[in-house]
Every structure is written in structure tokens, then in C-alpha cells.
Amino acid sequence: MSSQRVLPSPPLKPExxxxxxxxxxxxxxxPNPRRAPSSARRRHSLGNLIVTIVLSLGAVVMVxxxxxxxxTSLKTQEGVFALPPQWIPDPVVWDNYLRIWTAGPLLTGIQxxxxxxxxxxxxxxxxxxxxxxxxxxxxxxxxxxxxLSLLAALMVPFPTLMIxxxxxxxxxxxxxxxxxxxxxxxxxxxxxIFFLRQYLTSVPDSIIEAARIDGASFLQIFxxxxxxxxxxxxxxxxxLWFMAVWNDYLxxxxxxxxxxxxxxxxxxxxFNAQYAIQTDYPLIMAxxxxxxxxxxIVFVIFQRQIIESIALTGSKG
Amino acid sequence: MSTITRRSRLHRQEHLTALAFVxxxxxxxxLFTLYPLLFSIYASFTNxxxxxxxxxxxxDNYVAMFKDPYFLEAMYNTxxxxxxxxxxxxxSLALALAMxxxxxxxxxxxxxxxxxxISSIAAVAILWQWAFNGDxxxxxxxxxxxxxxxxxxxxxxxxxxxxxxxxxxWKGLGFSMLLYLAALQSVPRHLYExxxxxxxxxxxxxxxxxxxxxxxxxxxxxxxxxIAGSQVFVEINIMTPTGGPEFSSATxxxxxxxxxxxxxxxxxxxxMSIILGLMVFLITFIQFRLNRRNQFSID
Numbered sequence: 233m234s235s236q237r238v239l240p241s242p243p244l245k246p247e248x249x250x251x252x253x254x255x256x257x258x259x260x261x262x263p264n265p266r267r268a269p270s271s272a273r274r275r276h277s278l279g280n281l282i283v284t285i286v287l288s289l290g291a292v293v294m295v296x297x298x299x300x301x302x303x304t305s306l307k308t309q310e311g312v313f314a315l316p317p318q319w320i321p322d323p324v325v326w327d328n329y330l331r332i333w334t335a336g337p338l339l340t341g342i343q344x345x346x347x348x349x350x351x352x353x354x355x356x357x358x359x360x361x362x363x364x365x366x367x368x369x370x371x372x373x374x375x376x377x378x379x380l381s382l383l384a385a386l387m388v389p390f391p392t393l394m395i396x397x398x399x400x401x402x403x404x405x406x407x408x409x410x411x412x413x414x415x416x417x418x419x420x421x422x423x424x425i426f427f428l429r430q431y432l433t434s435v436p437d438s439i440i441e442a443a444r445i446d447g448a449s450f451l452q453i454f455x456x457x458x459x460x461x462x463x464x465x466x467x468x469x470x471x472l473w474f475m476a477v478w479n480d481y482l483x484x485x486x487x488x489x490x491x492x493x494x495x496x497x498x499x500x501x502x503f504n505a506q507y508a509i510q511t512d513y514p515l516i517m518a519x520x521x522x523x524x525x526x527x528x529i530v531f532v533i534f535q536r537q538i539i540e541s542i543a544l545t546g547s548k549g
Numbered sequence: 550m551s552t553i554t555r556r557s558r559l560h561r562q563e564h565l566t567a568l569a570f571v572x573x574x575x576x577x578x579x580l581f582t583l584y585p586l587l588f589s590i591y592a593s594f595t596n597x598x599x600x601x602x603x604x605x606x607x608x609d610n611y612v613a614m615f616k617d618p619y620f621l622e623a624m625y626n627t628x629x630x631x632x633x634x635x636x637x638x639x640x641s642l643a644l645a646l647a648m649x650x651x652x653x654x655x656x657x658x659x660x661x662x663x664x665x666x667i668s669s670i671a672a673v674a675i676l677w678q679w680a681f682n683g684d685x686x687x688x689x690x691x692x693x694x695x696x697x698x699x700x701x702x703x704x705x706x707x708x709x710x711x712x713x714x715x716x717x718x719w720k721g722l723g724f725s726m727l728l729y730l731a732a733l734q735s736v737p738r739h740l741y742e743x744x745x746x747x748x749x750x751x752x753x754x755x756x757x758x759x760x761x762x763x764x765x766x767x768x769x770x771x772x773x774x775x776i777a778g779s780q781v782f783v784e785i786n787i788m789t790p791t792g793g794p795e796f797s798s799a800t801x802x803x804x805x806x807x808x809x810x811x812x813x814x815x816x817x818x819x820x821m822s823i824i825l826g827l828m829v830f831l832i833t834f835i836q837f838r839l840n841r842r843n844q845f846s847i848d
Binding site: 276279280283284286287290291293294295296297298300301304312313316317359360362363365366367370371372373375378381382385386387388389390391392393394395396397398399400402415416417418419420422425450475478479481482485486497498500501504505513516517520523524527528531532535538539542543544 | 563564566568574582585648650651659668669676685724782783786787802805806819833834
């Protein structure tokens with residue numbers, strides 16, 4: 233069994249064959265539906281040009297706030313208040329990117345975020361994958377009841393659970409440590425279990441039966457047969473989950489007070505509150521930009537998997 | 550006979566192994582979802598400050614809630630901010646239609662529009678707070694170019710909600726666009742060809758083919774956006790830390806958070822969180838019921 237994609241992923245290639253509305257209208261208005269190919273192509277390329285211009289304008293709107301952030305981070309404190317505003321700062325000051333490391337616990341923030349996100353996602357992914365294998369391919373009493381209970385948990389919003397969870401952790405003295413951010417989530421992720429279970433249904437039972445007859449244990453089957461097959465699905469879900477934990481803000485703000493345990497998102501929020509009073513916007517923007525960068529880099533590297541995975545989730549809706 | 554006992558022994562072994570494999574997620578569910586949920590329900594009927602034992606108080610919290618102007622205001626604000634959902638969906642469908650064609654650079658555009666989605670909401674809130682700055686913010690700088698004197702966005706009751714809506718649309722656009730794009734690309738081409746032969750114009754094709762074909766996605770997006778929208782917190786906490794001018798940007802989760810962790814009214818906050826949970830549960834339940842009827846299938 234190779235590690236091919238077993239699931240048909242949606243055709244997210246831009247080479248879609250659907251005629252756009254303009255060509256369609258041209259066809260419908262034409263007395264002869266078979267148009268000369270050259271004029272249709274010309275029409276199509278004109279449409280492409282218009283669409284490209286519109287999409288480019290939209291793209292400018294989408295990236296403008298991010299560019300403005302970056303531009304602000306390279307200004308002096310006075311440069312921020314220059315009128316008219318400068319998109320390209322004069323002078324360009326890289327100094328802010330040096331100051332942020334001493335102006336607040338940015339490095340510890342990154343470390344703490346890494347600790348939380350790595351622990352939760354690595355352990356949680358293993359447990360989720362094992363559970364999805366059991367739900368998809370094994371005989372189990374009350375299988376559907378258990379699975380539906382787990383799914384029902386998705387209906388409960390975190391704010392409804394946060395007060396009892398907080399008092400639970402407070403009573404064992406875990407407030408102001410990273411543990412409350414790790415422990416509840418390390419047991420597995422329901423969305424991931426659901427997703428991998430769907431993925432596993434396309435693996436034929438006969439393979440597993442054969443391995444059983446050869447005397448392989450379920451753990452061996454999981455690690456040798458199942459894991460290689462579901463690797464692409466795991467990768468996509470893993471990245472999404474990692475980014476979600478990395479970007480989380482509500483749980484950290486409830487539990488973490490001391491600077492040395494705060495995660496990156498809290499650190500930049502505190503930067504924002506603290507330095508806005510001194511109107512040190514370049515410093516705030518530099519810290520925020522540094523906080524955005526890791527996720528941006530991960531996204532650009534893995535954008536194919538991420539985008540396919542998201543599109544797949546939606547079609548399951 | 551011996552084969553039967555052997556088989557049942559094998560089955561029992563498989564049962565136990567399977568239960569062991571699902572044990573951890575189940576334990577996590579019991580400890581961190583089911584127990585807190587039950588406790589939240591219990592706490593909502595008590596007077597409780599989180600430090601001493603809860604004292605049973607019946608329906609007091611629920612009665613107080615619906616007399617509490619701040620709670621009602623927070624509810625109103627939360628729903629008001631959802632105005633952005635249909636606007637965002639319309640824009641993202643238009644974008645998906647534009648991208649759904651053979652052309653250069655569509656991968657690039659997809660990536661660019663998706664960047665806000667993966668950006669952390671905390672960082673996004675910080676940079677938009679700066680963009681909405683009344684004197685030197687990006688938005689007012691752009692407005693000044695066309696001769697409009699922009700407002701002090703986040704300090705003005707009239708503009709703080711529109712500001713938050715604009716930001717939410719910007720952040721969510723890429724996600725909806727991506728799902729619409731996937732849906733559009735699975736629409737069979739022959740439908741459009743047949744319609745065109747029957748003399749349907751572009752608008753009719755859009756109305757009678759495209760819109761029904763993407764309806765499941767629209768439905769999914771509306772439900773997930775409403776669920777997410779009912780839990781808006783981070784951008785409020787960062788951009789308007791005091792709940793905005795005259796409490797005009799406080800959302801329900803922000804108010805729960807404030808009552809629980811600032812004022813230590815844990816019982817009251819629990820009651821509000823149960824109302825929120827019921828809302829989300831109802832929306833999800835309706836989704837499951839409708840989804841069965843809503844599956845648009847084609848052969």
C-alpha cells in the first residue's frame with residue numbers, strides 16, 4: 233500500500249473548465265452557438281484582463297494593512313506622525329526589530345507558544361489517529377454512541393466551559409502555568425478524529441484482515457499500514473491545529489498572568505496596551521509583525537495542503 | 550463449538566483494544582467537556598464568587614440577566630456585528646466567481662486573500678486598531694485622499710461597530726472564497742452549456758445554476774460564521790478594552806469574561822455562558838436537521 237491520496241480531493245486547480253458568464257452570454261446571444269474559436273479566445277483574454285485588474289485591486293486591499301504594519305515598524309517614533317504619511321519610511325529604521333527583544337518578554341513568549349503548540353499537537357495527533365482507526369476499522373461495543381458523544385462536544389462553545397475549567401485548575405494550583413493550555417487539549421482533537429475517520433473509510437478492510445491473519449497486532453497494523461496511508465490527511469490537519477493553538481488568545485488570557493509564562497499572542501497584546509500610551513507604534517508593529525511571520529511562513533510553505541484540506545472540510549459541511 | 554468460543558475471545562480482545570485506542574479522547578471529553586458543562590449548569594443556579602462554595606439561588610441569575618441592561622446591550626451588539634456575515638458571503642462569492650477561470654496568477658490571488666485568515670486574531674486586532682487610529686491611521690489617510698475627514702473610529706459609538714465589521718469581513722473573506730471556489734469547480738460544465746443552449750443569459754445561469762449549486766456551502770458558512778460570531782471576544786478585548794464607548798462594542802463573551810474574572814460573579818457569568826451555549830447548540834441542531842434536506846445532489 234503506497235501512501236497515495238486515498239481521498240479524491242476536490243479539484244482546486246485553477247484550470248477549471250467552466251466558461252465564465254461573459255463567454256456564456258456571448259454564446260447564448262450568438263445566432264450560431266459554435267463561435268469562431270479565435271474571437272471567443274479574444275473575449276476570454278479580455279475577460280481575464282478585467283478580472284485580473286479587479287482581483288489585483290482586491291489583493292491590494294487585503295495586504296494593505298499588513299504592509300502598513302511593516303512600514304510602520306520601520307519608522308522612527310516621530311516618523312509615524314509625518315503628514316502626508318510615508319509608505320516608504322524615511323529614514324528606514326531596523327532598530328525596532330532589535331528593541332522588541334528587550335522591550336518585553338517576546339522570546340519567552342515564542343518559547344511558551346512553541347511548548348504549548350508542539351506538546352498539544354504532537355501528542356494529540358497520535359491519540360486522535362489511534363482513536364480514528366478504532367472508530368473506522370475496529371469492532372467496538374457502543375461505537376456509535378461513543379463517537380456521537382464526542383461529536384456532540386463540538387456543539388459546546390469554549391466560553392461555556394471556561395469558568396468550571398478555570399476553577400478546576402485553580403483548585404490544583406495550575407493557574408499561571410502552561411499546563412491548563414496543554415492538558416485539556418492533549419487527549420485528542422474531535423475534528424481531527426472525525427476527519428481521519430472519514431479518510432480511513434476508503435481503506436479496504438481486507439488489508440487489515442490479511443494482516444490480522446498473519447498475526448499482526450492492532451498496534452502494528454496501525455503503525456505499519458494505517459499511518460503511512462493517512463499521512464497526508466494527518467499533515468493537513470496537524471498544520472491547521474498547530475496554527476489554531478499558536479493563535480489562541482482566550483485560554484491564555486484566562487490562565488496566564490506572569491510575563492515569563494505568557495504566550496506570544498498575550499505578549500504582543502501587552503506590548504500594544506503598554507506602548508500605545510507612549511505612542512511607540514513602530515515598536516508595537518514590529519512585535520506584531522514578528523508574531524505574524526512564523527504562521528505566514530508555514531502557510532506559504534504548506535499552502536497547497538492547507539487549502540486542499542480546508543476546501544475538503546467545507547464540502548463535507 | 551470451539552471455533553465459536555475462539556472467535557468470541559478474538560472479538561473480546563478486539564473490543565478491548567479498540568476501547569483502549571479511544572480511551573484518551575473519551576477521558577478528555579468526560580473531564581474537560583462533560584464535567585465542566587454539568588458544573589456550569591449547576592453554577593448558573595447559584596450565587597458564587599469562585600472562591601467560596603456556591604450558594605443555591607434558584608433562577609435569580611436568569612431573572613437578573615434579562616433585567617441587566619448591560620447583558621441586553623452585549624447581546625444586541627453581538628448580533629449587530631453579524632451584519633458582516635451576509636456582506637462577506639456576497640463579496641466572497643463574487644471573488645470566487647472571478648477566480649473560477651483559466652488565468653494566470655489565480656494561485657497567487659488565492660494565497661493573498663487567504664493570508665488574513667491564518668493570521669492570529671490578536672495581531673490582526675492590533676494592526677487594525679492602528680489602522681483605525683483617528684489621526685494617523687491608514688483608513689483615515691486613505692479617506693483624506695478623497696477629501697473625507699475620517700472619524701475617530703474606535704472611540705465613537707456610531708463607528709465602532711462598523712469598524713469591527715469591516716475588520717471581520719476582511720479577515721474571513723479568504724475562507725468563504727476558498728469554499729465557494731471548491732464548490733464552483735465541482736459544478737458540472739454541461740449544466741451551463743445546456744442552459745446556454747436553452748437561451749439562458751448570464752444572470753439567469755447565475756441565479757438558477759450557480760446559486761443553487763453552492764447552497765450547501767452557503768449554508769455551512771452561515772452556520773459556522775454565526776457560531777463564531779456569537780463568540781467574538783479577542784478583537785474587543787484588544788481594540789476596545791473597556792467594552793467600547795458607552796459599552797457599544799461589548800460582546801456577550803466579553804461580558805461573561807468580565808463578570809467572571811474581573812467582578813468574580815462566577816454564578817452570574819455561568820448563567821450567561823449557559824444561554825450562549827444554548828444558542829450555539831440550537832444553531833448546530835437546526836443545521837443538522839436542515840442539512841439532510843439541504844443536500845443538493847446531482848447525478
